[in-house]
Amino acid sequence: xxxxxxxxxxxxxxxxxxxxxxxxxxxxxxxxxxxxxxxxxxxxxxxxxxxxxxxxxxxxxxxxxxxxxxxxxxxxxxxxxxxxxxxxxxxxxxxxxxxxxxxxxxxxxxxxxxxxxxxxxxxxxxxxxxxxxxxxxxxxxxxxxxxxxxxxxxxxxxxxxxxxxxxxxxxxxxxxxxxxxxxxxxxxxxxxxxxxxxxxxxxxxxxxxxxxxxxxxxxxxxxxxxxxxxxxxxxxxxxxxxxxxxxxxxxxxxxxxxxxxxxxxxxxxxxxxxxxxxxxxxxxxxxxxxxxxxxxxxxxxxxxxxxxxxxxxxxxxxxxxxxxxxxxxxxxxxxxxxxxxxxxxxxxxxxxxxxxxxxxxxxxxxx
Amino acid sequence: xxxxxxxxxxxxxxxxxxxxxxxxxxxxxxxxxxxxxxxxxxxxxxxxxxxxxxxxxxxxxxxxxxxxxxxxxxxxxxxxxxxxxxxxxxxxxxxxxxxxxxxxxxxxxxxxxxxxxxxxxxxxxxxxxxxxxxxxxxxxxxxxxxxxxxxxxxxxxxxxxxxxxxxxxxxxxxxxxxxxxxxxxxxxxxxxxxxxxxxxxxxxxxxxxxxxxxxxxxxxxxxxxxxxxxxxxxxxxxxxxxxxxxxxxxxxxxxxxxxxxxxxxxxxxxxxxxxxxxxxxxxxxxxxxxxxxxxxxxxxxxxxxxxxxxxxxxxxxxxxxxxxxxxxxxxxxxxxxxxxxxxxxxxxxxxxxxxxxxxxxxxxxxxxxxxxxxxxxxxxxxxxxxxxxxxxxxxxxxxxxxxxxxxxxxxxxxxxxxxxxxxxxxxxxxxxxxxxxxxxxxxxxxxxxxxxxxxxxxxxxxxxxx
Numbered sequence: 109x110x111x112x113x114x115x116x117x118x119x120x121x122x123x124x125x126x127x128x129x130x131x132x133x134x135x136x137x138x139x140x141x142x143x144x145x146x147x148x149x150x151x152x153x154x155x156x157x158x159x160x161x162x163x164x165x166x167x168x169x170x171x172x173x174x175x176x177x178x179x180x181x182x183x184x185x186x187x188x189x190x191x192x193x194x195x196x197x198x199x200x201x202x203x204x205x206x207x208x209x210x211x212x213x214x215x216x217x218x219x220x221x222x223x224x225x226x227x228x229x230x231x232x233x234x235x236x237x238x239x240x241x242x243x244x245x246x247x248x249x250x251x252x253x254x255x256x257x258x259x260x261x262x263x264x265x266x267x268x269x270x271x272x273x274x275x276x277x278x279x280x281x282x283x284x285x286x287x288x289x290x291x292x293x294x295x296x297x298x299x300x301x302x303x304x305x306x307x308x309x310x311x312x313x314x315x316x317x318x319x320x321x322x323x324x325x326x327x328x329x330x331x332x333x334x335x336x337x338x339x340x341x342x343x344x345x346x347x348x349x350x351x352x353x354x355x356x357x358x359x360x361x362x363x364x365x366x367x368x369x370x371x372x373x374x375x376x377x378x379x380x381x382x383x384x385x386x387x388x389x390x391x392x393x394x395x396x397x398x399x400x401x402x403x404x405x406x407x408x409x410x411x412x413x414x415x416x417x418x419x420x421x422x423x424x425x426x427x428x429x430x431x432x433x434x435x436x437x438x439x440x441x442x443x444x445x446x447x448x449x450x451x452x453x454x455x456x457x458x459x460x461x462x463x464x465x466x467x468x469x470x471x472x473x474x475x
Numbered sequence: 476x477x478x479x480x481x482x483x484x485x486x487x488x489x490x491x492x493x494x495x496x497x498x499x500x501x502x503x504x505x506x507x508x509x510x511x512x513x514x515x516x517x518x519x520x521x522x523x524x525x526x527x528x529x530x531x532x533x534x535x536x537x538x539x540x541x542x543x544x545x546x547x548x549x550x551x552x553x554x555x556x557x558x559x560x561x562x563x564x565x566x567x568x569x570x571x572x573x574x575x576x577x578x579x580x581x582x583x584x585x586x587x588x589x590x591x592x593x594x595x596x597x598x599x600x601x602x603x604x605x606x607x608x609x610x611x612x613x614x615x616x617x618x619x620x621x622x623x624x625x626x627x628x629x630x631x632x633x634x635x636x637x638x639x640x641x642x643x644x645x646x647x648x649x650x651x652x653x654x655x656x657x658x659x660x661x662x663x664x665x666x667x668x669x670x671x672x673x674x675x676x677x678x679x680x681x682x683x684x685x686x687x688x689x690x691x692x693x694x695x696x697x698x699x700x701x702x703x704x705x706x707x708x709x710x711x712x713x714x715x716x717x718x719x720x721x722x723x724x725x726x727x728x729x730x731x732x733x734x735x736x737x738x739x740x741x742x743x744x745x746x747x748x749x750x751x752x753x754x755x756x757x758x759x760x761x762x763x764x765x766x767x768x769x770x771x772x773x774x775x776x777x778x779x780x781x782x783x784x785x786x787x788x789x790x791x792x793x794x795x796x797x798x799x800x801x802x803x804x805x806x807x808x809x810x811x812x813x814x815x816x817x818x819x820x821x822x823x824x825x826x827x828x829x830x831x832x833x834x835x836x837x838x839x840x841x842x843x844x845x846x847x848x849x850x851x852x853x854x855x856x857x858x859x860x861x862x863x864x865x866x867x868x869x870x871x872x873x874x875x876x877x878x879x880x881x882x883x884x885x886x887x888x889x890x891x892x893x894x895x896x897x898x899x900x901x902x903x904x905x906x907x908x909x910x911x912x913x914x915x916x917x918x919x920x921x922x923x924x925x926x927x928x929x930x931x932x933x934x935x936x937x938x939x940x941x
Contacts, residue, residue, distance in 0.1 A: 211881070216940075239875075240876045240908070261874055262874035262876040262877050263877045263940070264874075264876065264877045264881075265874075265877075298547070298884060
């Protein structure tokens, strides 16, 4: 019984439940299915509490505070910011109106989740606060994208886990970290987003993001790439220049992350005109590293509470930068060594109010 | 305190195709056989001389506005009263009334409002005492809830009286609130906790408990009615056993006081605890019953105002019980509202409530056990074994969380899934979690029917994936 008022041209009939329907990628213009404003005042502004990275492979940076498009709700993460597979999943669920069919869909996802080897059902991998048991495992593939595996003894929870696994696997860490649980609202499963102890879905997502971050951090200690790492909670002891990674609490923002590892071929537009510090950084790096490519982006405005204003003059406002450097100077150096090199060059700035750098450091051959 | 004695029609005589007409006011169930007429002597039952008799559940539903709503597009069927009960309007009015007309701090003031508040507060204490047949209202200590009451005994009586090697006897089916405080206190005192397991009827093994009680035992802490197994322990017997060796007995009566007559004189327990929110009263208030001489011998639990006699810089002297154990401003309005809840229950009559629930509980058990692949925990009901009106169960191949979620989302049926604050019990039973449907006197046969239909639908939905 197709719902009478389906807004999309749904040739997708889900009465007879054919698995093949989901194997194919569903083509929907994403914007046509943009969410209805969902009582923004009631939604937790989750965005501000998770680690903020920006500048990922696709799309422009969207400052969290401003919302220019009338169709998107200010506090709910727009669908375009989600990893592509997750967008697909959300669209799929939105096209299914009938609640039972939604559940069927969800459970179908769960049933087709790759089983998790019992050896990974450890305490470390267990999601807190689920009435059912849920485990999540995360590791890097050889391109430093995070791969997830999960399992649960409850069908619905397994389905939710499968959504997250499918939606987030194979994606780079920063993209994963940007995802907020808002998208669950779009699924129409009446998934509560209240951050209670019992919210399995929320806690699942948090654990997956925490594990992604830890993989990132642990990865820095590891100079040989291609080795798959299990995420662990041991923070890297090696930090530099007064900045440190906070990894005990996904709620807090780390002030410093090394090598986003993203294969980005992004436009590198300097959204913000560089102020004094930004210019100095650029000069220094250019002089010392003779880069083939150099991007210095001031993203201080993204960090609420740092009293940073977009493009403000004066060093006080310039606290966070993204650097993308392609240079022969990195030849033969491990990731750690490359970053150390950059810090050493920017010692002065780090002493005087530069809070954090997000660095992509490659040799020309690696690009 | 006897309630009104009314003859309730038993369910067996209800025609299978009985129709109930809505739940807004009381609904009437049509029956083909002749009916007994009863006279309504209480204000809560306003059916006067109807020639049709109405079940208790139907009669009282109008007093509970919260039950008349839709959730997720279906009528609400509330089957989680073991977690918390719903409150009748008179209780809500009593609370509102207190704040609107005579809110004032108790025991301290001289002025009119505070005198009135104090009177009502102490009257509520008397009502509680009468409700459980305590010999004196001084034997009732108001606490935040039963959990706090047990902690009070643990920290006050326990720390003073438990020595290394002393034993505290518990059952594996205890609620966490009657396990953890003893763990905390035994760590501090060197006492040892001993647990009795279930017998083949899936009831705590009373024979083993008897054997376990020895001169080393200082305390036996057990539930009256289990919130998972629905079983009822023979408290009187256990108390005799315990007193023989000089041990005290604490009874967790959270699931019994709301549902049946509980007489502490008959039970002869040393301590008894219950929570208001499970017996139609508000949250935030509960009580500890303790025998006078016992409470007299106990040191304070929490320190502060109210519980003192004189305060100097270097020491203080303490008040007599119950004040000794009621530090700070109590939940005055809540206590008064609890008193109103007790009045409400008493007007209906606890024997009548119990009788109704035994029937309805049997009906629930019968319909649930008739479904394939359903495993209900606890004893089977029989002539000698009366279960409480709740069923914890599991369906083969279906996780309780999935079950409860689907029931709620698709059918508006509210049950609980999880370990129900009884993890050791679930571990013993070999499961991670169970689903639980629990009834109270405002539930009806139709509630049970709706639940069973919804459950069957849920099971078939999830089975379709296999």
